[in-house]
Amino acid sequence: MDLRRDVFQAIADPTRRAIITLLAAHAMTPGAIAEHFDSSRQTISRHIQILTECELLKQEQNGREIYYHLNPQKMKTIADFIEPFRNMWDDRFNKLESIMQKYKTKK
Amino acid sequence: MERKTKVHAEEGRQDLIITREFDLSVALLFRAYTEAGIVEQWMGTKVLKLENSQHGGYAFETRDPQGNILFKAHGTIHDVVRDQKIVRTFEMDNAGFDAQLEFLEFEPLTAGTSRLTMQIIYRSTAHREQQLKLPFAYGINMAHDRLQEVVTALK
Numbered sequence A: 001m002d003l004r005r006d007v008f009q010a011i012a013d014p015t016r017r018a019i020i021t022l023l024a025a026h027a028m029t030p031g032a033i034a035e036h037f038d039s040s041r042q043t044i045s046r047h048i049q050i051l052t053e054c055e056l057l058k059q060e061q062n063g064r065e066i067y068y069h070l071n072p073q074k075m076k077t078i079a080d081f082i083e084p085f086r087n088m089w090d091d092r093f094n095k096l097e098s099i100m101q102k103y104k105t106k107k
Numbered sequence B: 001m002e003r004k005t006k007v008h009a010e011e012g013r014q015d016l017i018i019t020r021e022f023d024l025s026v027a028l029l030f031r032a033y034t035e036a037g038i039v040e041q042w043m044g045t046k047v048l049k050l051e052n053s054q055h056g057g058y059a060f061e062t063r064d065p066q067g068n069i070l071f072k073a074h075g076t077i078h079d080v081v082r083d084q085k086i087v088r089t090f091e092m093d094n095a096g097f098d099a100q101l102e103f104l105e106f107e108p109l110t111a112g113t114s115r116l117t118m119q120i121i122y123r124s125t126a127h128r129e130q131q132l133k134l135p136f137a138y139g140i141n142m143a144h145d146r147l148q149e150v151v152t153a154l155k
Helices: A005-012 A014-025 A031-033 A041-053 A073-076 A082-106 B026-034 B036-042 B125-133 B142-154
Strands: A058-064 A065-070 B006-008 B013-021 B044-052 B059-062 B069-081 B085-090 B100-110 B113-121
Touching: A005 A014, A014 A031, A014 A041, A014 A065, A014 B069, A014 B125, A031 A041, A031 A065, A041 A058, A073 B113, A082 B013, A082 B026, A082 B036, A082 B125, B013 B125, B026 B036, B026 B113, B036 B044
Parallel strands: none
Antiparallel strands: A058 A065, B006 B013, B013 B113, B044 B059, B059 B069, B069 B085, B085 B100, B100 B113
16 A cells, blocks of 8 residues: 555554654564553554554564664654644643643632 | 644744643643643653752653653753743753753733743754654654553553
8 A cells, every 4th residue: 555655644643653652762672562552462563564664663683583663864854844843732732721721610 | 812833943043932822821821830740741741850940940751651761851940930931941861962941931811811932942953953853752742642541551
């Protein structure tokens, strides 16, 4: 499927974004990644596969284990990063607003 | 009312400006920045320290269920004027990004609405680009809402 090669399509999925977020901290084995989710290991493998196909992730063999890490070059090629950056702040501020609105009515 | 968060990053500069209007009084908006329990909720991170006063500081930390640190950041408070402004630094630990300087201005619009203007100054234009282009590395919080759901489901 062509869509799978589309980086934006890849990062549009919340689980895949969560995987990227996890890997931003350090490289991980597929097993360790799957432990962070309650979806089946198979589902997580498929997400990892899609991210690998569009080169956002790279595999690295370390002994018997395969580790996945982010491919920084590919991350850089994503043209407009201001939108995700803006989204990040928008999410935070939406949350802030709803928390404080509840806070106000509690008083 | 314009509800959307705006990010203004002019080409060739080393700062950026984030603005947002809230359906909250300026006092409530300011409070969301000064009470640790509230900051934890909307930033989605544990607040280890939050001393909002001149020469004060703060430290945030997020761990996964196994206890591994996913995100750690700290900063120093330079200046605080209640319901008006906070001037502070921010640095994410072990991320290879340098400290940034943040000017947060809180303004009342009406009795029940307010505006936040946040100016973030980076060390160089390259540092700013790095931050803009790698929001994943910068803010573990971006996907944190979902991550939080996932983590909570595991407990």
